[in-house]
Amino acid sequence: MRILVTGGAGFIGGHLVERLAGEGHELLVVDDLSTGSVEHLPPPARLVESDFAAPAALAAVAAFRPAAIVHLAAQIDAAASVVDPLADARTNVLSTLALLEACRALEARPRVVFASSAAVYPEGVPLPAREAAAGSPATPYGVAKLAVEHYLACYRSAHRLSSLALRFANVYGPRQGARAEGGVVAIFARALASDRRARIFGDGRQTRDFVHVADVVDALVRALGSAAQGSFNVSTAVETDVRTVFALLAGRLRPGAEPERAPPRPGDVARSALSYDAAASGLGWRPTVALAEGLAGTADWFLGRSGKDPR
Numbered sequence: 604m605r606i607l608v609t610g611g612a613g614f615i616g617g618h619l620v621e622r623l624a625g626e627g628h629e630l631l632v633v634d635d636l637s638t639g640s641v642e643h644l645p646p647p648a649r650l651v652e653s654d655f656a657a658p659a660a661l662a663a664v665a666a667f668r669p670a671a672i673v674h675l676a677a678q679i680d681a682a683a684s685v686v687d688p689l690a691d692a693r694t695n696v697l698s699t700l701a702l703l704e705a706c707r708a709l710e711a712r713p714r715v716v717f718a719s720s721a722a723v724y725p726e727g728v729p730l731p732a733r734e735a736a737a738g739s740p741a742t743p744y745g746v747a748k749l750a751v752e753h754y755l756a757c758y759r760s761a762h763r764l765s766s767l768a769l770r771f772a773n774v775y776g777p778r779q780g781a782r783a784e785g786g787v788v789a790i791f792a793r794a795l796a797s798d799r800r801a802r803i804f805g806d807g808r809q810t811r812d813f814v815h816v817a818d819v820v821d822a823l824v825r826a827l828g829s830a831a832q833g834s835f836n837v838s839t840a841v842e843t844d845v846r847t848v849f850a851l852l853a854g855r856l857r858p859g860a861e862p863e864r865a866p867p868r869p870g871d872v873a874r875s876a877l878s879y880d881a882a883a884s885g886l887g888w889r890p891t892v893a894l895a896e897g898l899a900g901t902a903d904w905f906l907g908r909s910g911k912d913p914r
């Protein structure tokens with residue numbers, strides 16, 4: 604299949620492109636390398652280094668005539684969206700709309716798989732959150748992700764554009780940058796692997812739903828191959844607190860290490876976990892990587908990067 608991956612040089616994108624290349628798909632990656640790296644790209648993937656909404660990039664997409672698009676490129680920092688909602692909306696809403704318009708103009712409309720987020724849920728919904736609970740996001744980043752989901756629904760009915768939004772929980776795994784939403788694992792692992800102190804905000808009892816990047820890639824591949832429409836969570840439905848993540852990583856990287864304590868960050872969600880029942884029935888998808896195992900592999904990768912020998 605001819606597949607366009609925007610943001611394919613990023614953390615999730617690199618893992619996805621590797622898997623799709625291994626399956627023999629013809630790939631085009633559009634990435635401006637603002638947070639991604641060419642190191643993440645296997646050789647068969649062709650890279651257009653550009654903003655994905657730039658006219659030349661959209662022309663390259665039209666010439667490529669993709670059968671499917673995985674749209675991962677985004678401004679990924681929820682806190683940054685609070686500081687500069689305009690910049691967030693320019694990339695995450697307006698540029699994404701330009702991409703959808705380019706899809707509409709294609710004779711054979713591609714299937715669109717969109718990277719949405721747990722940020723579409725408000726604080727305080729019953730956990731694990733089900734898809735219908737989305738609404739009133741706490742950050743402009745979440746508003747933008749939800750807006751795109753609504754645009755996709757419009758394009759589905761008005762222009763027969765097939766699409767599925769996958770709402771990722773906190774994704775973690777090798778190669779993650781420290782700014783991403785699931786970044787706490789990368790931040791802790793990088794600090795612990797390099798003898799720096801990792802910082803925990805508040806009491807560390809805030810919970811997140813940590814899903815391994817290999818499972819996320821598997822959900823994306825299933826989404827490409829299915830005709831399912833709408834929005835599905837991609838998650839584990841398990842709440843894990845930040846202290847536990849620190850303890851598991853420290854056990855592997857630097858036993859006995861203590862975190863630095865910092866005041867709670869305003870706007871930090873207290874608890875998060877998402878149900879994956881819809882993805883299980885709609886895509887036959889389930890998370891397979893247990894957290895302890897996934898964190899161990901991630902810790903070893905960061906240790907390898909730091910130049911020290913894995914224990």
Ligand SMILES: NC(=O)c1ccc[n+]([C@@H]2O[C@H](COP(=O)([O-])OP(=O)(O)OC[C@H]3O[C@@H](n4cnc5c(N)ncnc54)[C@H](O)[C@@H]3O)[C@@H](O)[C@H]2O)c1
Pocket residue numbers: 609610611612613614615616633634635636637638639640653654655656674675676677678679694698718719720721770771772773774775780783784785786
């Ligand atoms: N990592 C998580 O925990 C998580 C959770 C929920 C949703 N998501 C979503 O998944 C997607 C991928 O996230 P990631 O963690 O791999 O982040 P990432 O920063 O590693 O990847 C994003 C990629 O997009 C590229 N990019 C950014 N703006 C661009 C633009 N205007 N034009 C072209 N390329 C651009 C970056 O260079 C990077 O390679 C994003 O849409 C993000 O919002 C991630």
